[in-house]
Amino acid sequence: MFCSWVQDVLVDTPLSGVVAIDGKTVRASRSKHQQAIHMVNAWASDIGVSLGQYKVDNKSNEIKAIPKLLEQLTIKGCLVTMDAMGCQKKIVSTIVKQESDYLVTVKSNQKTLHKTVSEHFDCYWKNTSEDTVNDGFFEQHDQKHGREEHRRCWATTDLESLSIAADWHAKTVAAIQSDRLSNGKGRTHIRYFISSKIMTAEDVLKATRQHWYVENQLHWVLDVSFGEDQCRARNGYAAENLATTRQIALNLLKQETSIKLGIKNKRKACGWDEKYLFKVMGLIK
Numbered sequence: 001m002f003c004s005w006v007q008d009v010l011v012d013t014p015l016s017g018v019v020a021i022d023g024k025t026v027r028a029s030r031s032k033h034q035q036a037i038h039m040v041n042a043w044a045s046d047i048g049v050s051l052g053q054y055k056v057d058n059k060s061n062e063i064k065a066i067p068k069l070l071e072q073l074t075i076k077g078c079l080v081t082m083d084a085m086g087c088q089k090k091i092v093s094t095i096v097k098q099e100s101d102y103l104v105t106v107k108s109n110q111k112t113l114h115k116t117v118s119e120h121f122d123c124y125w126k127n128t129s130e131d132t133v134n135d136g137f138f139e140q141h142d143q144k145h146g147r148e149e150h151r152r153c154w155a156t157t158d159l160e161s162l163s164i165a166a167d168w169h170a171k172t173v174a175a176i177q178s179d180r181l182s183n184g185k186g187r188t189h190i191r192y193f194i195s196s197k198i199m200t201a202e203d204v205l206k207a208t209r210q211h212w213y214v215e216n217q218l219h220w221v222l223d224v225s226f227g228e229d230q231c232r233a234r235n236g237y238a239a240e241n242l243a244t245t246r247q248i249a250l251n252l253l254k255q256e257t258s259i260k261l262g263i264k265n266k267r268k269a270c271g272w273d274e275k276y277l278f279k280v281m282g283l284i285k
């Protein structure tokens with residue numbers, strides 16, 4: 001019902017761009033007799049709206065929940081981004097069948113794929129002394145909050161030498177190196193990606209940055225503005241129902257832009273002023 005409602009709300013707003021899929025545990029829902037519930041969420045990064053969620057079954061994991069969530073979504077033409085948990089042939093095939101594309105992190109949970117992609121870029125780096133900014137290479141440099149970060153992205157759509165690419169509907173493989181300096185300490189990290197879409201290095205870097213909006217604009221807001229991790233409701237379906245209700249409320253509050261307040265203060269304003277509450281709920285103009 002939540003997914004259907006979102007589609008009705010967005011009927012005049014064509015969905016496009018990045019749809020980030022990621023999981024979040026409702027920590028305080030844990031008790032002696034049951035583990036904390038874990039929800040897989042879909043976040044439309046371009047418009048800042050939660051598209052849906054699906055509860056991971058007990059003694060299961062995100063791998064089984066993600067296809068069930070995707071089946072409930074209308075994501076034609078979108079780019080679905082996921083971490084390595086979503087790097088499964090069944091999941092990416094589900095996305096492609098829905099006439100959308102994917103960009104997924106490749107890690108050692110897919111040993112053959114990871115080895116093939118990493119060896120491809122190792123060979124490239126060994127034989128290339130210097131990169132120039134073009135469709136196959138892009139870099140960014142950020143400096144804020146006392147932290148410096150330099151990101152480099154290499155992408156290629158020439159996959160003839162990667163025989164495994166066809167099994168994954170892959171048209172682009174990419175590597176991103178992140179060099180971070182904070183408090184005088186440096187760290188370098190390399191991540192690999194595959195995508196069913198033809199993408200430039202700049203496209204890949206931008207999409208991977210947008211993927212983290214699900215953490216910054218959804219999960220963080222649920223914890224800070226709604227206190228989700230402190231909610232101890234756990235009997236029956238209470239935790240799951242409240243998790244859905246919070247995302248409905250978040251969508252409504254984000255769509256209301258007549259006043260410039262944060263989500264937490266908008267919630268307070270709804271409690272103080274019934275007229276504003278009805279406006280947020282779409283009952284009055």
